[in-house]
Amino acid sequence: MRIICPVKRVPDTAATKALADDKTLDRDAGEPVLNPNDEFSIEEAMRIKERTGGEVIVLCMGPEQAQTTVRKALSYGLDGAIQITDPGIHGSDAAATARVLAAALADEEFDLILMGNQSSDARTTLVPAMLAEYLDLPALTYVRKLDVEEGKLTAQRETSSGYVVAETQAPAVVSVVEAINEPRYPSFKGIMAAKSKPLTTKSLSDVGVDAGEVGLENSWTQIVEATPRPPKEAGEKVEDDGSGSVGAQALVEFLTSKKFI
Amino acid sequence: MADILVLVEHDGGTPRKVTNQILTAARNMGATTSAAVFGKGAAGAAEALGVYGVAKVFAWDSADADGYTTEPRVVALLQAIEQSKASIVLAAADPFTSDVVARAAIRLKGGVVTDANDLELDGDRMVVTKAIFGGEMTSKCFARAEGPQFVTVKPNAFTAEEGGKTSPEVVTLDVPLDDKAKRAPVVDTVEQESGGRPEMTEASVIVAGGRGLGEEKGFELIEQLADALGAAVGASRAATDAGWYPHQHQIGQTGKTVSPQLYIGSGISGAIQHRAGMQTSQTIVAINKDAEAPIFSIADFGIVGDLYKVIPPLIEEINRRK
Numbered sequence: 001m002r003i004i005c006p007v008k009r010v011p012d013t014a015a016t017k018a019l020a021d022d023k024t025l026d027r028d029a030g031e032p033v034l035n036p037n038d039e040f041s042i043e044e045a046m047r048i049k050e051r052t053g054g055e056v057i058v059l060c061m062g063p064e065q066a067q068t069t070v071r072k073a074l075s076y077g078l079d080g081a082i083q084i085t086d087p088g089i090h091g092s093d094a095a096a097t098a099r100v101l102a103a104a105l106a107d108e109e110f111d112l113i114l115m116g117n118q119s120s121d122a123r124t125t126l127v128p129a130m131l132a133e134y135l136d137l138p139a140l141t142y143v144r145k146l147d148v149e150e151g152k153l154t155a156q157r158e159t160s161s162g163y164v165v166a167e168t169q170a171p172a173v174v175s176v177v178e179a180i181n182e183p184r185y186p187s188f189k190g191i192m193a194a195k196s197k198p199l200t201t202k203s204l205s206d207v208g209v210d211a212g213e214v215g216l217e218n219s220w221t222q223i224v225e226a227t228p229r230p231p232k233e234a235g236e237k238v239e240d241d242g243s244g245s246v247g248a249q250a251l252v253e254f255l256t257s258k259k260f261i
Numbered sequence: 262m263a264d265i266l267v268l269v270e271h272d273g274g275t276p277r278k279v280t281n282q283i284l285t286a287a288r289n290m291g292a293t294t295s296a297a298v299f300g301k302g303a304a305g306a307a308e309a310l311g312v313y314g315v316a317k318v319f320a321w322d323s324a325d326a327d328g329y330t331t332e333p334r335v336v337a338l339l340q341a342i343e344q345s346k347a348s349i350v351l352a353a354a355d356p357f358t359s360d361v362v363a364r365a366a367i368r369l370k371g372g373v374v375t376d377a378n379d380l381e382l383d384g385d386r387m388v389v390t391k392a393i394f395g396g397e398m399t400s401k402c403f404a405r406a407e408g409p410q411f412v413t414v415k416p417n418a419f420t421a422e423e424g425g426k427t428s429p430e431v432v433t434l435d436v437p438l439d440d441k442a443k444r445a446p447v448v449d450t451v452e453q454e455s456g457g458r459p460e461m462t463e464a465s466v467i468v469a470g471g472r473g474l475g476e477e478k479g480f481e482l483i484e485q486l487a488d489a490l491g492a493a494v495g496a497s498r499a500a501t502d503a504g505w506y507p508h509q510h511q512i513g514q515t516g517k518t519v520s521p522q523l524y525i526g527s528g529i530s531g532a533i534q535h536r537a538g539m540q541t542s543q544t545i546v547a548i549n550k551d552a553e554a555p556i557f558s559i560a561d562f563g564i565v566g567d568l569y570k571v572i573p574p575l576i577e578e579i580n581r582r583k
Contacts, residue, residue: 011394013533013537017397019398023400094363094373095366120395120514122393123375123376124376125375128360130367133368138330138444139330139445141357142356158508159357160461160462165448165449165451167448168445169444177508179507179508220370220405221372221402221405222402223400223401223402224401224403225400226393226401227398228398229392232540232558232559236561236562236563238564238565239566240565240567244566244573245574246566247548247564247565248571248574248575248577251546251564254546255523256582258523260544261579261582261583
C-alpha cells in the first residue's frame with residue numbers, strides 16, 4: 001500500500017499563544033511541534049506498512065520552517081515527504097487547507113490517506129471530510145480500530161456511547177482518534193535517517209492552485225477579532241483534616257450555594 | 262432577514278437537547294427557521310420541533326441515513342438547503358454531523374465555522390463567538406463565501422426554551438442515492454454501557470478522574486459521585502492510557518473539549534494538555550492531595566485532601582439532601 005499521512009505544524013499547547021496583527025496565529029510564539037494526534041495516524045500507517053509492505057509519505061502544508069515538523073514525522077520511519085510552502089497559503093482556513101492538500105495529491109498514487117482527527121490548535125475536525133470531498137473519496141473518520149485487507153477497509157468509528165463499524169474500498173481518507181494505538185518513539189536510527197529521506201517542496205502553482213483561492217484574504221471564513229480570555233482567579237481552597245469530612249462538608253456547602261445540589 | 266435551516270439531532274424522532282437549544286437561539290434572533298430531520302422516525306419530529314417555533318420541516322425518514330457513512334445525509338442536506346432557500350445552516354457540533362456539514366459546505370462553496378458558543382445575527386451575517394487554542398482565547402468570526410454560511414454549535418451554548426409554537430408544514434424529501442453515496446456502508450452499531458449517564462459533551466455536570474485515583478477501581482467511586490449529581494464521567498489521558506476508563510471519555514488536547522456548568526476533577530493534576538479540554542467550564546472544582554497541583558490555579562473551589570476519604574461522605578451528603 002502507498003499511504004499518505006497529512007500532518008500539521010502546531011504551536012505547543014504549553015506555549016503562550018499570541019495572534020499577529022492579521023489575526024492569524026503568531027507561529028513564532030513558542031516552539032511549534034508535530035500535531036499530537038498525527039502521531040496516532042503515523043503509527044497506524046507504520047503498522048500497516050510493517051504488515052503488508054509499501055510506503056508511507058508525509059504531506060505537510062506550512063511555512064518553510066515546517067520542515068522541522070516534516071523531519072520529525074519522517075523520524076518515525078516514513079519514506080518520504082511532500083511539503084507545500086508558499087506565501088499565498090498563510091492564513092488558510094480548513095476548507096482552503098483541504099483544497100491545497102487535495103491539489104497536492106492530484107498527481108500522486110495512493111491507497112490510503114491517514115490523518116489525525118483534529119489539530120490541537122484549530123480543532124475544527126473538518127479537514128479529513130473536506131479533503132475526501134475534494135478528492136471525491138469515501139472517508140471513515142474518528143476511527144479507533146482499522147483493518148486493511150486486500151484494499152478493503154473496515155473501521156470502528158468512535159461514538160459517544162460506543163462505535164459503529166463501517167466498510168469501504170481503498171482509496172479512502174481515514175482519520176483516527178487516540179484510542180487506535182500507542183505511538184512509538186522515534187529511534188535514534190530513525191532520527192538520523194529522517195535527515196536524508198527525500199523531501200519534495202512544492203509551491204501553490206506547482207500543485208495548480210491559484211493563490212487567489214486560498215490564504216487569509218480568500219478563505220471562506222474570516223476572524224473579526226480575537227481576545228485572550230481574562231485570567232481566572234484561583235478560588236477558595238479548603239484543606240481537609242485527613243478524615244474526609246471537613247473536605248466533604250465544605251464541598252457540599254459550595255455546591256449548595258451554587259445550586260448544584 | 263436571513264432564513265435559517267437547523268440540522269436536527271434526534272433519537273427516533275425525538276429532538277435532542279442540543280437541537281432545542283439551537284432552535285431557541287435561532288428563534289430569538291428573529292429568523293425564519295426551518296428544520297432538516299434525517300433518519301428513522303424523522304417524520305415524527307415535526308410536532309416537537311413546532312414547539313420551538315419551526316415553520317417548516319424537511320424530513321427524510323429513511324434507514325439509508327444511518328445505513329451508510331456521511332454521504333446520504335449530505336445529499337439530503339443539499340436538498341433541504343435548496344428547498345428552504347436558507348442562507349444559514351446551523352448544526353450541532355457533533356463529530357459525525359460535522360462530517361456532513363464539511364462535505365455539504367465544499368459542494369456549495371460555503372464557509373464553515375465550528376463550535377459556536379454564541380451567535381449574533383448582523384444583517385444577513387451570522388457572527389460566531391468561539392473559544393480557540395483550548396479556551397485560551399475567544400474569537401469572533403463568520404463565513405463569507407458565496408455559498409451558505411455553515412455553523413456548528415456547542416451543546417449548552419444556549420438554554421432551550423419553548424416558544425412561538427407552530428404546526429410546521431412537513432415537506433417529505435425524496436433523496437435518490439447513487440452508488441457513490443453508498444460507498445461506505447455501516448455494518449454494525451455497538452453500544453457500550455453508559456450506565457444511563459448523560460453524554461459527556463452534552464452534560465451540564467462532569468465528574469472526571471485521573472492518575473490520582475491510583476487504580477481502575479477508583480472509577481467506581483467517580484461513577485457513584487457522577488450518579489449522585491446526575492453527571493457524566495470524564496477522564497484524563499493518564500487514566501485512559503492506563504486503561505482505567507474508555508478512551509472516548511478522555512478530556513484534553515488529544516481527546517474531547519467540554520464546557521459544562523460544573524466540572525469536578527478528582528485526582529487530576531491539571532496539566533496544560535488536560536486544561537485545554539476543560540478550562541472553559543463555568544464552575545471548576547478540584548479534589549487533589551497535592552496542594553500545589555496546577556488545577557487549583559483555575560479551580561473556583563478546591564479541596565486539598567485524599568479523594569478516597571472526601572468523596573464517600575460527599576456522596577452520602579448529596580444523596581441525603583436530595
